[in-house]
Each structure stands twice: as C-alpha cells, then as structure tokens.
Amino acid sequence: PKIVTLPGDGIGPEVTAAAVAVLREVAPDVTIEEHAIGGGAYEAHGEPFPAATRDALKDADAVLLGTVGGAHDSPWNKLPRPLRPESGLLSLRKALGCYANLRPVRVQPGLEHLSPLKPELARGVDILIVRELLGGIYFDGDRKIEGDTAYNTMRYTTPEVERVADMAFWAAEQRKGRVTSVDKANVLEVSELWRRDVQALRDRKYRGVHLNHEYVDSVAMLIVSDPGRYDVIVTENLFGDILSDLAAVIPGSLGLMPSASLGDGPGLFEPIHGSAPDIAGKGIANPAAAIMSVGMLLRHGLSRSDAANAVDRAVALALRAHPTRDLGGTADTQTFTRAVLDAME
Amino acid sequence: PKIVTLPGDGIGPEVTAAAVAVLREVAPDVTIEEHAIGGGAYEAHGEPFPAATRDALKDADAVLLGTVGGAHDSPWNKLPRPLRPESGLLSLRKALGCYANLRPVRVQPGLEHLSPLKPELARGVDILIVRELLGGIYFDGDRKIEGDTAYNTMRYTTPEVERVADMAFWAAEQRKGRVTSVDKANVLEVSELWRRDVQALRDRKYRGVHLNHEYVDSVAMLIVSDPGRYDVIVTENLFGDILSDLAAVIPGSLGLMPSASLGDGPGLFEPIHGSAPDIAGKGIANPAAAIMSVGMLLRHGLSRSDAANAVDRAVALALRAHPTRDLGGTADTQTFTRAVLDAME
Numbered sequence A, B: 001p002k003i004v005t006l007p008g009d010g011i012g013p014e015v016t017a018a019a020v021a022v023l024r025e026v027a028p029d030v031t032i033e034e035h036a037i038g039g040g041a042y043e044a045h046g047e048p049f050p051a052a053t054r055d056a057l058k059d060a061d062a063v064l065l066g067t068v069g070g071a072h073d074s075p076w077n078k079l080p081r082p083l084r085p086e087s088g089l090l091s092l093r094k095a096l097g098c099y100a101n102l103r104p105v106r107v108q109p110g111l112e113h114l115s116p117l118k119p120e121l122a123r124g125v126d127i128l129i130v131r132e133l134l135g136g137i138y139f140d141g142d143r144k145i146e147g148d149t150a151y152n153t154m155r156y157t158t159p160e161v162e163r164v165a166d167m168a169f170w171a172a173e174q175r176k177g178r179v180t181s182v183d184k185a186n187v188l189e190v191s192e193l194w195r196r197d198v199q200a201l202r203d204r205k206y207r208g209v210h211l212n213h214e215y216v217d218s219v220a221m222l223i224v225s226d227p228g229r230y231d232v233i234v235t236e237n238l239f240g241d242i243l244s245d246l247a248a249v250i251p252g253s254l255g256l257m258p259s260a261s262l263g264d265g266p267g268l269f270e271p272i273h274g275s276a277p278d279i280a281g282k283g284i285a286n287p288a289a290a291i292m293s294v295g296m297l298l299r300h301g302l303s304r305s306d307a308a309n310a311v312d313r314a315v316a317l318a319l320r321a322h323p324t325r326d327l328g329g330t331a332d333t334q335t336f337t338r339a340v341l342d343a344m345e
C-alpha cells in the first residue's frame, strides 16, 4: 500500500517523522511518499496545496498529515485567503472527498488528573465525535465581503446529511449504540433539514441505534458538565469544529488526540493539535497524537486492526513510562518514540 | 418607572414572583405591569408574542423576563416556526432593539466546589460575555428549507458590528480593560468583516483597551482549560449562543446566572436557565438568577447602582446561608427569597 505523508508546518515534520518510524515498524510493506502542504508549500511552490501533492493523492491508500499553519502573527495570515495555509488544508479535505471527521475523545485510565474537569467527571469518558467536513458554511460558494457588509451561507442537502449520518450510525453499532445529533433546529432551517434527515435515516436503516437530538448550545454545556452521557455525537461542519475542539480538552492534552477523516477516497489521518511554532525544531513536541493517528490509519485506512491495536497499546505504555513535557514528564520526541517502538516488540 | 414583567412558561412565573418581591422591596416606587409571552401566550392569545405585550413595551423603562418554552417533547415544538415559544423570545429581542446580550460569569468565592472544573481553575473566574443579539444567522431573511436542501445566511454589516463592539469596549473600561473578540476569520468572510471592524473601532475610540482576536474553536477550548485568561469576550450571535452557555457551566449552576440585553430601547433582564418544566409548580426552583437579574435591571435599566449592590450582596449571603437544592442545600423558592429579603434589611 502507498501512504502519502504531508508533514506540513511547525512541529508537523517532527511528529510525522515519529509517526512514520512507528508505521514502518508495524507495516514494513508500505511505501511512503512525502509531499508539501500549508505555509511551507506556499513558500516552496507558491500555493498551499500544490499540484504535485494533489497528483500524489490519486493512487494513495491513505494520507498521514502533520500540522499546518504559522504563528498568530505569521505573514501567511495576511495572504489572500486562497493562499493561506488553512486553504491548503480545506482543499486537501475536498480533494480527498473526506466528508466525515472522526475524533475519539477518550480519557486514558490513570491520566484523569490531566483533565481540567474534576476527576470524577473525566473518568471513563469515551466519546466519538463525527463532524461533517465538506459542507455547510465552510465550502458554500455563496459568500462575500464587500464594503461594509459580508455574509456566508450555511447550506446542506439531504445526501450530504445522510452520508455523514450513516458513518455515525455505523460507528455507533461498533460502540454503545447511541447517537446524539446536534443542531440548532429551534432557530435554523438548515438544522431542521439536518434533524429530519438524520432521524429518517435512523428509522429506515438503523432501528437498533438509539438516536436523540440536542441543541448545540445545550451540548456545549453538557459535554463539560456531564460528558459521560455521550457515546457518538454527529453534527455539521461549524458546530463540529467548535464541539470537537471543546471535547478535546477533556483528556487534558491535545497531544493525545488523533483524528481520521473518511469519505469516498483515501482517508486522512492527523493529530488535532496545531503546529506549535514556538516549540518547533526543538525536538520536544509530543508525537503521541501523530502516532495514534497511525493507529487510526491502520484501522480505518488499511483495515489492519491487529496492527492498530498494537500501536494503541504501545502508546498507552509509553505514556505511563515516559510522559512528555506537556504531560508533566520529561521525555523528548525521540525518547517517547523509542519507548513506543520498544513497547511494540 | 414602569417595569414590564413577562413570567413566561415553566418555572418562569415562580422565579419572577420572587424577583418581583425583591424589586418591590428595593424600589418601592416602580410600577409593575405583567404580560404574556411564550407557550402560555400562544395558548391564551394564539401567538407567542401577543400585540398587548408588544404595546406594553412602548413606555416601559425595563423588562423583566422569566423563562420561555416547554418540555423537550412539548407539542409547542411542533407548531409552525413563528408560533413556537422561541419565536416569541426572538420577536421580543427584536422589538426592544436589544443588540447586546451581557452575561457575567462569576464564580462566587466559597462556591468553587460547584464547578465541573477543578477548583484551582474555577477560582476567581470573572468573565463578561457580550453577545450580538439581533443579527447574524438568527434573523437574516435569506433562509429556506425546500425539498432536500436548506440554508441560512450569516450576515453582518459594519454598523451592527460596531454598536455591539462599542458596548464591549465600554464595559471593559469599567473592568480590567481587556477585550477578546471571537470569530472564525480563517474560514468566513463575515468574520473577516467582524474582525476588521472591531479592530478599527478599538483603534479609533478605545486606545486604552487591550484587544485581541481568537478563533471560536480555540476559545471553546481555552474557556474550559484556562478561563482565568478572559476579561470581556465579544462575539456574534451564534458563536455567542454557544460560548455563553458553555461559560455558564463554570460557576456550577445555571441557577446563578443572570443576563441583561441592552440596546436602543428598554433593557431586557432574565435568568439564563431554562423553563425546567419537570420541577415547575413545585415551589422548589432556585430564584437566585432571576433575583440577580433584578440587580442587573437596577444597575443598567434604572441606573440605581446602590440598590443593585444591595441585591447582589443579599443574594450572596442567602446563597451561603440557605442554598437551594440545585446547590446541594434544602431551601425552597420561598425560603431563599425570604432570606434575600431579610439580608437586605
């Protein structure tokens, strides 16, 4: 199988190198092809999602992404919108047809103390957030800024709602069988469509799954005050952006959060943390999320669940034995990666 | 001065009665006129915001609202959108011209243990969220659901951005002088306008205020993992809906959260909690937030800050001496209200 890696900006190259080392160890038969994306790609090729990168995706079996974007005050943020690092990321998602972003939020046993929540609330949290990733207000072409007015359009169609809801129901069947669909149907027509179509799909195809509907403002509260109530959460792109980042703080470190974006073509696997330019190049970044993304790549991208489990187990062991600085330990990137490799043997 | 009260649905009438008792005590000169809103108004008058209510607002100096809406499975939620309780609320906001919703999020000293956050994170939190309340995707007329597609439009104009930002800067000047403006300018044109106009107003008129800009997904994380970093947060309607509810969980009980909506006409003051139909009519609802809303009404609606301070102090004392059930105590609505009245003497 062919894996395309896109290390990207900031700490992306370091954590991707760690992830690739692990990938080579558990799947020695893969071929790996590295390409440019983001701010670095703009510097080198004049665009954040260059043609060579796009072409390389065509026969890829999965894509492993590092991180994209510069510091808060980076000159990249002043470029015309289509040239900014984020646009490279959005184009990549679109090119891959990844309409469902899966984010597992799991508090590792023994690491409850890292959570900003009280330990009794954090303990045992195990949520899967499924975010629609190619529709809604992110991509709709009806958008404008002109003079002193600006607008964007949040649009969905039934097929767009159904395909991501289908993914959520399918995932729920492998888990506790409960889906919470999140919308703002008391205010928005687009949410009314969302709610109707999610319910219809459940009634037609997933009678064994328990479905309920909650408002986005209410979920923002409950995910903090009672996270244990959720199994699978499915929602549209913008709400998903906010809620998945919110939920990501529960385990206590973004350094522990992988993600998978799935759809029509090869899947996209990436840590959810940012490019952390302040610590880039120092060799101290926590590569756990990038390595856990390899776990998701093995499971969802290559259907190798034994290898995926081996990676997950090794990461859990390494986290206990050699925690990185963001977790209150002292391990640097290399030490942690070594510990994962050792634990796999 | 004339105060219009709109007790509304569920526990609204009970907590409003408590609030009115306190208002009469500290401001015996006010006249109070009660009117219908929400589901009850629909039952009685066929619409959630009846003409008589609208007329009564004309010469009001301030409006004290209870709570609006039925249970999750209430038949009210199946009515055509304009007849639902929420529409009454949205029409009320519009009629009053309340473009800025102010939500103080303060952890009361000694009550840190109620927070879902670790006490060391909750301690000393004191944030003011200023939410734009009359624009954006809530009210824009360009919206539709038809067949298998639906959309809503998030639109802002410079004057809409400026008036709410002005309120936020003004509030910051009375506080720690720091404003965080929240948007999604890396993706949305409407956020680009928002960011540009908030910054321009700061540079033109509020040089003494420190302004920074953050993305909504990042704020959703940071408000939980590091709430102490915020002073005033200003944002558009939908982001504000989500973030203000999220922040509201920090003090540990929605029963402690008042709000003020200010604009061109009389201000609107209300507790942020819902109508809690499950406990309505039992006399056990916590009226603290409704009474604290009287505090905000005195301060912002009638410019009587001495009276406002007296109410705030009395509520703080009553909370310690006679906590209600939602706070782990045993006081019912009447006992708590009595305690507030006693503490004011």
Ligand SMILES: CC(C)[C@H](C(=O)O)[C@@H](O)C(=O)O
Pocket (backbone or CB within 6 Å): A086, A089, A090, A241, B186, B187, B217
């Ligand atoms: C960088 C940005 C465009 C992106 C998004 O909003 O989708 C990021 O926040 C994410 O969640 O992956």
Ligand SMILES: CC(C)[C@H](C(=O)O)[C@@H](O)C(=O)O
Pocket (backbone or CB within 6 Å): A186, A187, A217, B086, B089, B090, B241
């Ligand atoms: C009931 C609903 C329309 C309302 C809103 O979204 O504005 C509520 O959530 C609020 O925040 O007051």
